[in-house]
Amino acid sequence: MTSVILQQPTEAKAARKTNRGFIHGLITNKKAMTGMAIMLVFIVLALAAPVLFPDDPSRITGMASLEPDSEHWLGTTAKGQDVLALTIHGARSSLLVGLTVGFASTFIGILVGLASAYFGKFIDEALSLLTNVFLLLPGLPLLVILAAFLPPGLGTVILVLTVTGWAGSARVLRAQALSIRSKDFVAAAVVSGERAGRIMFREILPNMASIVMGTLLACVIYGIGAQAGLEFLGLGDVSTVSWGNNLFWAGNEGALLTGSWWVFIPSGLCIALVAFALALINYAVDEVTNPRLRKIRKPATTERGAAQ
Amino acid sequence: MSHAVHSPARPDVSSLTPALEVRGLGKSFHIGGLFSSQAVRALHRVDLTIGRGEIVALVGESGSGKSTLARCVARLEKPSEGAILVDGVEVLKRDRFQASREFRSQLQMVFQDPFGSLNPAHRIEHFLRRSLTIHGKGGTRQRGSEEQTRRRLEELMTTVGLQADMLDSYPHELSGGQRQRVAIARALAVEPNVILADEPTSMLDVSVRIGVLNLMRKLRDEQGISMLYITHDLASARYLADRTAVMFAGEIVEEGESLDLLANPAHPYTQLLVSAVPDPARAGSYDPIHRAQLRQAVMASASCAFENDPKQRCSSEEPVRHQVGDPLNRHWVRCHLYRPRAGAGGHALATEPEPGD
Amino acid sequence: MRFILRRLGFYLIAFWASITLNFLLPRFMPGDPVSRMFARSQDRMQPEQLEALRKLLGVDNRPIWEQYAGYLQNILTGQMGVSITRFPTPVTEVISSQIGWTLLLGGTALVIAAVVGNLLGILAAWRRGSALDSALPPVLVFIGSFPYFWLAMGALYLFGVVLGWFPIRHAFTDGLEPAFTAEFIGDVAAHLVLPALTIVLVSIGGWMLGMRNTMIATNSEDYITMAEAKGLRPGRIMLRYAARNAMLPSVTSFGMGLGFVVGGALLTEVVFAYPGVGYQLLNAVQGLDYPLMQGLFLTITAAVLLANFLVDILYVRLDPRVRSN
C-alpha cells in the first residue's frame, strides 16, 4: 500500500502540470526554448512571406542560375526563380501540411484511442484490428496510390498523409488511454453517472496532455518529412511552392550536377531545422513530464549514494 | 471513561424492504481475447442483505472477490447471474443495458484509493458540482440558484469535516485522508441510500484511518445511509460494522453480528483470519503448529462442526447454512464439508499455486 | 502456446484485411494499364493495337466480386500472375530477381542501426550525464531530421563523386559475375556502404533515444536497485538486468522494421540506383500493374506479419510474463 502512496504524489503532480507546471517546465527547459525559438522564426517567416515577397515566387524570369548576391540572397534557380522567395514561401505549404496532418492524425488517434480504451470489448478489438491493419499496410505505396487516385492539391497530400499517419498515434494513445481507463477516477465518474463522451473527453483526455502533445509533434514531423519525400518523387502537388517541391525541381534541374548548391541546400536545411526544432520540443515534453529523463547535474560532493 | 459504542435504535429490519439485497450473484471473467474461452469464477451465488441504516462489513483474503462484488453491485461489471435489488426493485431488469441515472442516485461507491479516484486534472469543486448537476441535486436544476448550489457545496464539505475553501484546491494539494473525505462527499452529494466502500482506508496512513472510519459511522448515524464496508482488516470491520460477512474464494462462508462473529468464529477460514491479525495485546506470539492446523482445516476440512447436531443438516454437495449460537445474532456459517469449485480466487491460501504454463 | 495461437488468429484477420485492401486500392485508381502504357510510350504504339494489348495483358473486365474471388483463389494457390509492365515475366520472377538486394540493403541497415543505436542507448543511459549521453543524442537527432533523400544525395556527391571513396551506383561492379568469392563479396560490401550508411544515419537516433529512455526508466526499477544491493558487478547489472528488460520495446520495433524491409527502400534505390523492389513497386503503381502491385503488397504484408509473428514468439522467450496472459 505504502509503495503506491509513494508513487502517487509524483503522478498527481505530473498530471497537475498539464495546467501550470507543464508550461513552466517547458519554458525553463533549454531544449524546448531552442525548439520553440526556431519554430517561431519559421512561423513568422511563413506568415510574412506575402509581405516580404509579394510577387509569385515561382515566377519564371530570365536570370537563371545566379549565385547568391546582394540582390538574390540565395541566388536563383535554373528557371530564374528567386531561391529565397521560394524557400520562404515554401515554408507556408510545408508548415501548413505538417501542422494539418499532425493535428488531423492526432485527432483521429485520440478518437480511436479513447473509444477503444473506454468502450473496450468488441469496439476495442475492432478498432485495434483496424489500427493494426493500417500499421501493417506499407505506407509508401498507399501514399502513391492515394496520391494518384485523388486530384492533386494540398488537400490530397494532407488526406493521404493523414490516412497513413493516424494509426501509429492511435496505438500510442490507446495504450495510454487504456492505462488511464483502468484508474479509479474513471470508475468513480461512471458511478457518479457521467456519460461516455464526457468521461472520454473531460476525464480521460486531460490526463493525457503530454502524450497527446508528444504524438502531435511526432505527427507534424512525419507530415513535413513525408510531404517532402512524396514531392521529391514528383508525387505531390507539383504546382505548389513547398520545400519538397523546391527540392524536386532542384533535382530536376540538376542543381547538384551543375554545382548550384544554393538551390539544393536551403529547402533541405529548412526541413531539417523544423524537424529538429519539433524533435527538441518533443524531447523536452518527455523530460518535463518524466523527471527521470531530465538532465542530471554533475555530482557535487563525494558523498553520493551508489554512484556507478 | 471509555464507553461502549451505542448502536442507534434501528427499525425492525424485517418489516421494511432492505436498502440493498443481492441474490445469487455470480460473476465469471473471461480471460484471453477473441479466441479464448477460459473463465475465472470470481463470485458464486452470493446472497447479501443490507438493511436501512445498516453497515455491513465484507472481509476476506485478497482476491476472494470482494471488489468484484462491489463492482457488480455498482454496475461497473456485468454480473453473470443473480439479481440486485435496490429498495426492493430489481435493477438488472429495470435498466437492462446501462445503469440509469436513477440507479446511480440511489447507490454510490467510494473507492479504495483516494489518490486514484479523484481526477488530478480537476478541482475539488468539480467533483461535487458534477455529482449535483448530474442528479439535479442542490438546486442545480433551478434557474439562478447558484447561491443555493454554493451553499450545498459548502455544506457537503463541512459534513465530511473539510474546510469550504478547499473547494478550489486540486486533489494533489490534499492529504490522503482529506482526499478520501472528498470522495465520500462526492458520493454524499448524490444523496444515495446505499454507499459501497471498497477498502476506503487501506491506502491511508494508519494515523488518519480511524478518522475516516469515524466519519462513515457519523454519516450512518446522522443520515441513515446504508453501507457496505469492504476490508480485509478484521479489527476495523469489528469497529465499524453492525454485521460482518466473510468471503472466501468467491463465496460468503460466514456472516453474523460483528462482535459475535469475531468472538466466536465458526468457519476455519474465519478462524485463520482472526488468528492472523497482529495484536500486541495477545499473550504470547503466534503458534506455528496451531496455524498449520488451521490452514489444514481451511484447505481440506474433512468434518463439519455441526455434523452431530441433529437439528442441522450437513452436505458436501450444496452449501448449507448452519445457525451459530443465539439466533438473535443472525450468525450463520456454511457447512465446512462444502468446497468451492476450483478456479475461483484464493490466492493467499494457495501459497503454492500451480506453476504457470 | 495459447498466446501464440491467439496471435495467429489476429494475424489471419489482419492478413485478410490487408490483402483485401491490396485488391481494392489499385482498382480504385483511374485509367487502365494499357492507356497508361500508351501515354508513356507517347505514340510509339499504334492506337489500333490497344484493344489487343488489353486482351493480351489480361486486363480483367469481370465484375469486381468475381475478380475478388479469383484473386483470393490465386493467393491461396500462390499464383500471382504475370506482370503487366514487365509482360510476360511472371510476378514471382520479377520480385525474386530483386528481393535479394532489397533484403541485403534493408537488413544490413536495419541491423546496424538497431544494434549500434541500442548499444549507444544502453551506454548513454548507464552513464547519465556523460559526454556520450549529452552530446550524441542532439547530433543524431539533428542528422535524423534531414529529409532522407537530401542526405543521401549529399553523401553520394560528397563521398562518391567529389572524393571518389565509394562507388556511386548499383549493387556491385557491372560486369562482375556474382560468385561466392572474396572479391565479389568485397565489391558488394563496398557498394553497400553509402546506401546503408545513409539509412543508418537517419534512423540510428531514434533507436538510441528510444533505448536510452526505456533504459533510464528501467534503471529506476526496484529490481535494478535490488541487483545493486546484491553487490553484483555493474557490467552485469547493466546488461543482464537493465538492458535485457529495456530491450523489449526495441524488439517490437525491430520486428516491425524487419517486416518493412521487404517493402524496399524506394528513395535509396532511386538515389543510388540500387536494385530493389521499392522502385519496382513505384513503377508498378504508376504503370497500374495490378498483378505486380498485388504480388509486392502480398509479399510485404506476409513479411510484416511473419516478422511480427516471429517477434511475438521471440517475445515469449524474452519476456516470460506474456506467456501466462
Next chain:
Amino acid sequence: ATGNKSGGTDAAANASAFLTIPREDMGTFVQNFNPFAPTVNPMVQQSIYESLLVFNPAKGNSVPWLATDWKAADDGKSITFTLRDGVKWSDGQPFVADDVAYTFELQKKLKGGYEYLDGVTAQGNKVTFNFNKPWSPALYDVGQLSILPKHIWSALADPEKDANAKPVGTGPYTEVDNFQAQSFVLKKNPNYWQPDKQKIAGIKMLAFAGNDGANLAAANGDVDWAPQYIPNIEKTFVSKDKDHRHYWFPPTGAMINWQLNTTKAPFNDVDVRKALSMAVDRDQVTKIGMSGYAQPADCTGLSGNYETWKNTQVKDNCTWTKHDVQQANDLLDKAGYPKGPDGKRTLKDGKPFEFKISVGATSSDWLSVANVISQNLAEVGVTAKVDSPDWAAVVAGYEKGDFDSGIVWSANDPSPYKYFNTTMGSSSVKPVGTKASDNYHRFGDPKADALLSDFAAATDQSRQKDIANKLQEEYNDVAPVVPLFSGPEWGAYNDTRFTGWPTQDNPYATLSVRAPTTVLVLTSLEPRK
C-alpha cells in the same frame, strides 16, 4: 561500378570494351527479350531484331536494311520488298521470305492493327504486302517492323508469353551475357551479315531508377552514350571534357501540341485558338521549359522530323505561331471575349475566361512548359491553371474528352499523313464520352478529310508532297491544335572510347537509342585507336 574515366588511351582496351549505355526508366532489368512485350528490354528492336528498312529522320532518307529494294504497285494496293541475300539468323539458320510473312501473321494475331493489310505473300526472295485499299503510309509501317525467325517462334505455344531469354535475331549484337538486374551485356552475333561493321565488342546496358543516376553516370564519364534528358548539358556534361563530350539534339521528335478541347467553348472558336497560340512565347517555352533543347513550332504544325515535307510558303508567312501579345489581345477583343476592368477576360456567357492545362505529374519538363504558358496567358487576361495529376488521370480525361486543354504528344511517322489525320481528320474524331486514342481535342475538318484520302491513295512522292502542302495550308487556316515545339531527340556521347558518332555534319542517324536508326549507329561505331 568504377568508372572508366581513365580509359580511352589504350586502343586494345577500347577494342575489348563494351559500349556502355544507361537506361534511365528501368530501375532493374528482367530477362525478357520478347519483342511483343509492351515494355521490352532495351536494344531488342535495335540490336537484336532488324527491320526491312530504316528511316532516318535526320536526313529524311530511307536506308535499305534486310530488304535491298521495294516497290509500290501502281494502284497503290501492294508493296513488294526484295530481301537481302546471305542474311543469317544468329543461330546460323538462313533468313528467308517466309520469316517476314510469318512475322506479320504473328503480329496481326497477337497485337492486331494493320487493318489495311490483306495478306503477305512470300516468293523466293520477294515479299509482297497486299492492301485492301490504296495505302501509301504502309511503307514505313511494314518496313520498320522487327522481323522474327519463324523456325523459333512457330515452335512456341504461347509466343506472346515467352520470355525469349536467348533471343535469335539478325541484328549485330544478339548474344545476351552476364544478365543481372542492374546490367546486362549483348555480345556480337556470330553470324551477322555485315561482320565488318561489328567493330565494337558488345553493348552493356545499365539500369537506373531515374534521370539523376543516369546523368551522374554520364557526368562521371562512366557511359559512352547518354540518350536521356540532361539538364544544362553544357555545364553538367560537356564542360567536364570538352574534347570528347558532345551532344546533338536534332528536332526530329514528334510535335508537342497544346490541345484545346474543341468540343468546349471557347476552344471551338478558331480565333480563340489562334489568339491563345499567339499569346504563347514559344522561345520562352523552349528555353525555360525545355532547357533550350527544343525548336519552336511553326504554323505548318510539322516537327523537324518532316523538314522535307514543309510548305515553305506557309512556313514563311506564319502569323499565329509568333509571339504577339498585342495581336492576341486584339483578336480576342474582336472575337467577343472582352477584358474586364480587372484585366481578366470573360467568355461569351459572362463566365471568367478560365480553364485548366492538364499535364501528367511526372513530366516535369512539360509541367514547366505549362507553367510558362499559364504565365504568358495571364498577359492577355486569360487564366490558365496548371493541373498535374497522375498521367493515368490525365489520359483518362483526354480519352473521354472531358478535359479543357492539355499538352500532348503527336504522331511521328516518316510520312505526315498520320499527324494530319490525328489532328484534323474526321475519321479519328470520337464523340465525347467514347474512348479516343488520338485526336483527343476532337477536331474534324471535311476539307482535310478529302485531302487525306487523296494522300493515302497517292503512290507518287511528288503527288504526296503537293497534297501535304495543301494540308498545311488547311492546318494554317483552322489551327486544329496549338503546336508548341518539335520534341528533341536527345543524345549525347563521349567519344573517348568509341568514334563514328552521328553528328549534325554527318547525320546518318539520330543519337536516339530507342529509334530504328539506332542500329545504324551500332554498325558505324568503332573503338578509338
Next chain:
Amino acid sequence: MTVSQTSFGSHEPVLDVKNLTVKYIGDSRSTTAVNDVSFSIGAGEVFGLAGESGCGKSTIANSIMRLLKDPAKIAAGSISFGGKDVLAMNQDELRRFRWQDVAMVFQSAMNSLNPVLTIGEQMADIFTTHAGYPRKEALRRAAQLLELVRMDPARLKSYPHQLSGGMRQRAVIAMTVALKPSLLILDEPTTALDVVVQQEIMAQIKDLQRELGFSVLFITHDMSLMVELSHRMAVMYGGRIVETAKAHDIYTAPGHPYTQALMGAFPPLTGPRIPLKGLPDGVKFRNIPDLAGIAPGHFVAPFDADAEAAVLEGAAQ
C-alpha cells in the same frame, strides 16, 4: 547530539547511525527527508522503525546500503557498520559490503525481482558473484535456500510472475540470508500482502533470525505488527525520530502525541467497541526538538503538552 542507547543483544552495536541527514535536492527546492537521526542496533537485536508514510524510513534504509540515487544526498552524519565507515567505502569494498554484511528486503519486494529472469538465476547470481561458485553449485545452494523458507526447490525455474505475492516475498527473504549477513533490513516487507500471509512471513523471519542470529532493522507503519516483533523501536515523524524505547514500553506508555495517535489508530479485536481517535487531518508537528529521556532507555522528543492537546482537540472537533 548523540543519545547513548542500550542495545538489546550485545553491547557492541552492529550498526551505528549518527546524526544522519539526507536531502533530496530538487529543481527549485530541497527537502530534508532525514534530519539528524541517530540510532544503533546491537547484534541479534530486532530494531523497529515506525512512522507515517513519507517520514524518511526508506531513505534511512537506503542510506545504510548506500543505495541512494540522485537527487538524494547525504548531507551530514556517519554510518558505521561493525566499526567500518560505510560512507567512506570505495566501489569494491561497497560491493563486498552489500549483501555479505547487510542484506535488504525492499519495500516493494514484489517488484524487486527481475521479471524476465528465473528465481534460480537471480539467486545464483549472489553466489557466483560473491562466493565465486560455479553455476551448478550456486543453483544447488539456491535450492537449499528455498527449502529454508519452505518453498519447493522446483520453483527455482519459475519466473517471478508465476509466484504469488507471498512466495515472491519469501524468495526475496531467502536471498537475503544467502550470505549470512549480520544485519537484515526489512523495509515494510509485508505491505500489500494478506494478513494471513503476512503473519506467516513474519514468523518465518523470526525463525530464521533465531537460527542465524542476525540483527534486524524492521521498518513498518503497522504498530501492532511492530510491537509484536521488535525488541526496541523508534517512531519517526517528518524526518526526525520522536520517540525511541523498548517496544513494550512504547506500547504501554507512548510518550509523544504522535506515537499516541498511532497506537490509538488500531481498534482492538477483543473487548467492547470504544471510539478511537487517530491523528486528525491537518495536524502537523514542526521543529521537533532533540530527544530527551523520560525513563531508562525511553527517549521522547519534548513537546508542549497543552498546546498539542489543544491542536488535537481543535482538529478533531
